[in-house]
Amino acid sequence: MNLTILIPLVLGYIGIMSGLAYYGYKKTVTQEDYLVGGRDTNSVVMALSYGATFISTSSMVGFGGVASVYGMGLLWLAFLNIVLGIFVAFAVFGKRIRRMSLHLNASTFPTFLGKYYKSRFITVFSGTMIFIFMPAYTSIVLIGGGRFLQESLSINFNIALFLLAVIVSLYVISGGIKAVMYTDAFGAVIMLVGMAIFLVVTYQAVGGLLDGHKALSALKSMVPEELAAEGHAGWMSMPEFGSPMWWTLVSTMILGVGIGVLAQPQLAMRSMTVENDKALNRSVIVGGVFIFFMAGAAYMIGPLSNVYFMETTGQLAITVAEGNTDLVIPRLITSLMPEWFVYLFTLTLLSATISTVSSLIHVQSSAFGEDILKTLGVKTVLWNKISPARLGVIIGVILAVILGYTLPGGIIAQATAFWFGICAAGFLPALTGALFWKGASKEGAVASIITGFTASVFGFLFLKVSQSSAFGLSQALFGKDYLLPYPWTHVDPLIYSLPLSTIVFIGVSIITRSKKQNKNSEWERENVDAIQ
Incomplete structure (x- = not known):
């Protein structure tokens, strides 16, 4: 790339982002402004910010690369992204979260759950898990x-990682959620334009919609033997039912991320930032269109990259990427796209990275400052020089950078599914109960949250081989990488941890409600007898 073109372009982009962040900083006066944007954010800004936070480089680079291996079956995830991640999240869950958070005066996800169930433990434990x-x-x-x-x-990869982390931390420390959402919305527009062009050019490169899909279907005979043994049935088909690839695709990629979106703290908080329910209704259309082009495009481009690379290099995409799925999309862009698009997509990836990371760091900082320290009575730290929330930004960035340097290649999609899955198992039953079930009890919520996180983490450490072998704890304690045979080695923990936490939530709530009703009835009888 020509640095004389790129550097002014990036500086101009950073300048606009900095201007928006400064505007958010000037608008941030109260703690409520910092945490939930004053609850009067424009619906379009909110929807674009939500979409930019939802669709990050993990979708565009990570899942796009995974789709080059698993095929078009990953489009089922795009379907769930739109139905659950947009319609249900905004029109069903979002409306109740907005109203109830306002009534409870809750500005963070853990505080919302804690105040509803009247439990400091839920607030602190949820904040700690986050x-x-x-x-x-x-x-x-x-x-x-x-x-x-x-x-x-x-x-150098390490330099790139460090620069991105520094840029993000400056936005979040200064302007809070307002700065995050304004910069998100601007970045979302760039992302949408970039991915739309990328999708069109990719289809043109493989012969168009019909010929491209025919060519992809014809590649079935080129499936590597090791993938065929795992259940790969071609890039236009789902893997063989019950095979290792089928379990990974369905349980981890599709269900793990597709369901987990409803319990994502950084996304649920977006519903707290708008003024009324009409704003959420308007957000459904904007968010749905954005997710369709962003997620759907990435999950189609990934498989089609095999057609392009076979025609140009005689190799499948994963071979060109040297076995690292995280490099498939970057290498497709540098090989396929014209030079001007590489500059545009550089800004697109910067936008995707900055928007999502800034939102995640904001949630981590609020979890540290508001949900943990403030709940425990700590209001300032470091000789009263810095607020807990801003200290949380610094710690969150440091932890993310350390993990970024140490995690192995090809980890993006797996780590995404891990986070989405444990959030679904830990938070979704208690959240759903708070929103829709009057019979939910504090004891049921506490038991469900602990059960969900414990079962999920146990599954990743001791059962699901792709994670348990990497962590090494099962090998250290029991002398083997996993404790149960196939299919448990490929079943995502969400499949059993979410039903388990749901059963615990319902069962404990019913039992504790019944005991409280019995105690109230007994008290009434005793007092009636005393009066008589």
Whole structure:
């Protein structure tokens, strides 16, 4: 890339982003402004910010690369992204979250759950889970942006990672959620334009819609033996039912991320930032169109990259990427797209990285400052020089960068599914109960949250081989990488942890409600007898 063109372009982009961040900073007066944007954010800004936070480099780079291996079956995830991630999240969950958070005066996701169930433990424990596990997701978003900059600019990956982290931390520290959402909305427009052009050019390169899909279908005979043994049935088909690839695609990629979106703290908080329900209704259309082009485009471009690379290099995409799925999309862009688009997509990936990481860091900082320290009575730290929330930004960025340097290649999609899955198992039953079930109890919520996180983490550490072998704890304790045979080695923990936490939530709530009713009835009888 020509640095005399790129540097002014990036500086102009950073200048606009900085201007928007400064505008958000000037608009941030109260703590409510910092946390939930004063609850009067424009619906279009909110929807674009939500979409930009949802669709990050993990989708564009990570899942796009995974789609080059698994095929068009990943489009089922795009379907769930729109139905659950947009319609249900805004029109069903979002409206109730907005109203109830306003009534409870709750500005963060853990505080919302804690205040509803009248439990400091839920607030602190939920905030702790977010602060401990979210850096893993934050780091892989940084990795996705860093990998693209590594390929397109030919710079050291570690330098790219560090620069992205510094830019993000400055936005979040200064302007809070207002700065995050304004810069998100601007970045979302760039992302939408970039991915729309990328999708059109990719289809043109493979012969158009019909010929491109025919050519992809014809590649079935080129499926590598190791993938065929795992159940790969071609890029235009789902893997063989019950095969290792089928379990990974369906349980981890599609269900893990598709369902987990409803319990994402950084996304649920967006519903708290708008003024009324009409704003959420308007957001459904904007958000749906954005997700369709962003997620759907990435999941189609990934498989089609095999057609392009076979025609130009005689190799499948994963071979061109040297076995690292995170490099498929960056190498397709540098090989296929004209030079001007590489500059545009550099800004697109920067926008995707900055928008998502800034939102994640904001949630981590609020979890640290508001949900943990403030709930425990700590209001300032470091000799009263800095607020807990801003200290949380610094710690969150440091943790994300450390993990970004240490996590292995090809980890983006797996780490995304990990975070989405544990959030679904840990938070979704208690959140759904708070919104829709009057019979939900504090004891049921506490038991469900603990059960969900415990079952999920146990599954990743001791059952699902792709993670348990990487962590090494099962090998250290039991002398083997996993404790149960196939298919448990390929079943995502969400499949059993979410039903388990739901059963615990309902069962404990019913039991504790019944005991309280019995105690109230007994008290009434005793007092009636005393009066008589």
